[in-house]
Amino acid sequence: MALIDPAEQINELTGTLNGIKDVLDLGAIRKQIEELEDQVAAPDFWNDQERAQKATSKLSYLQGDVNRIESLGRRLEDLAVLYELAAAEDDADTREEADRELEALRADIDALEVRTLLSGEYDAREAVVTIQSQAGGVDAADWALMLQRMYIRWAERNGYPTEIYETSYAEGAGIKSTTFAVKAPYAYGTLRGEHGTHRLVRISPFDNQGRRQTSFAGVDVVPVVETTDHIEVNEDEVRVDVYRASGPGGQGVNTTDSAVRLTHLPTGIVVSCQNERSQLQNKATAMAVLQGKLLERKRQEEAAALNEIRGEATTSWGTQIRNYVLHPYQIVKDLRTGAEAGNPSAVLDGELDGFIEAEIRWARRQESGADA
Structure with missing residues (x-):
């Protein structure tokens, strides 16, 4: 079985990231950020504490979206260079490092893609x-x-x-x-x-x-x-x-x-x-x-x-959606999506993203x- 060319995988992930940018409309997000930054800079901004807190929260969230997307783009570019370096020097350690980063990028881009599925009438709410x-x-x-x-x-x-x-x-x-x-x-x-x-x-x-x-x-x-x-x-x-x-x-x-x-x-x-x-x-x-x-x-x-x-x-x-079993074995399993984790302690400590992402995809x- 022939190995898949890393360059093809990077191109595929780049295409996915570009699709995410189009769906989220990065230009519109940047425009919202500018408008919110203007509001925050106004002298009377904090006169209405509740409104100010909502605006700063939204600004922080949108800035995080942009930073996340831009960071993924830079990582993809760096990864291509890392593979070229591994090939030029025939360095197995560098190749392994690149492979690990490729898998990490795939997981991070998949997680970001879930954000594009939140298009329900009230999904953007707190x-x-x-x-x-x-x-x-x-x-x-x-x-x-x-x-x-x-x-x-x-x-x-x-x-x-x-x-x-x-x-x-x-x-x-x-x-x-x-x-x-x-x-x-x-x-x-x-x-x-x-x-x-x-x-x-x-x-x-x-x-x-x-x-x-x-x-x-x-x-x-x-x-x-x-x-x-x-x-x-x-x-x-x-x-x-x-x-x-x-x-x-x-x-x-x-x-x-x-x-x-x-x-x-x-x-x-x-x-x-x-x-x-x-x-x-x-x-x-x-x-x-x-x-x-x-x-x-x-x-x-x-x-x-x-x-x-x-x-x-x-x-x-009101139906049952998830089981958390601590004895006689240890597992957390979602009854709708089939998503599961063998470390209930980590889940109960807030590691829920895998279950939440699976739910959003299942619901869509x-x-x-x-x-x-």
Whole structure:
């Protein structure tokens, strides 16, 4: 079997990178960067803190996109020179180094290509993630806390800011629920495939007989609402409860009833926020999260209606999507994509990109099949 010429592989990757540039429209991105840099330079830019933070976050993300693309282009050029050097000097070590870089480049370009698949209506939005413990008692509460840490570690690895809006602690260990924001462009499009039930199998640290325990936690991902969204919430349909925020073990973290819980009566959706000391601020944040959940509900209903017209079966968002097995063997496996990893500790420490990329590709194939 003849070896594939490295020059052909480099040309193929260069073509893929050029295609990515066309889809992302590098010229338009650079224009957005210039406009945002002008905004940041304005004397009154920081008068509106929330608007300023969103603008700087978007600027950083877009600059990262451009830097990433330009860096890949330079690496491809350097790689061609490295192969020429290896051939000219007949140097096996240099050839091995070039081969390793070729594989690394292929993986990095494949990962960037996934970004071009995020073209849904709300994919460019920031995300709000809610995690709830389900069946499994104290192990499920601990599992929900482990998932919160996993996603926040993933965000940290990617340089995405997060803000925890609310955490309801369980009595023994772990949490009943938590809601937090991932404040980066395309966070919703990137994470929406995480929506569903996550299953953990392990030897329970809370069982004095050391028995194996299966526990479940649900993950909900919604887009952040923007002013252009037409999501009306009738105040008569929302019950507002205020309470004192608490920490682990029931420890009080606030001396006033500033935490807010909103219940949307027509849908039964419940949202809480306790991260601010002001009741008004917590109510405003909770209302924004509620609107995001209603927006996602609307998107799902529209998708279900289209599928019904096409005569297709719809998939419940509440279905189990991924298994994390720590005993008797170690594996994390996604039930939709087949993606798996043999090192659960790394996954639980935030190494999720392989699963997320597989989800995005899988979802695009599902959507393309539906559009066909």
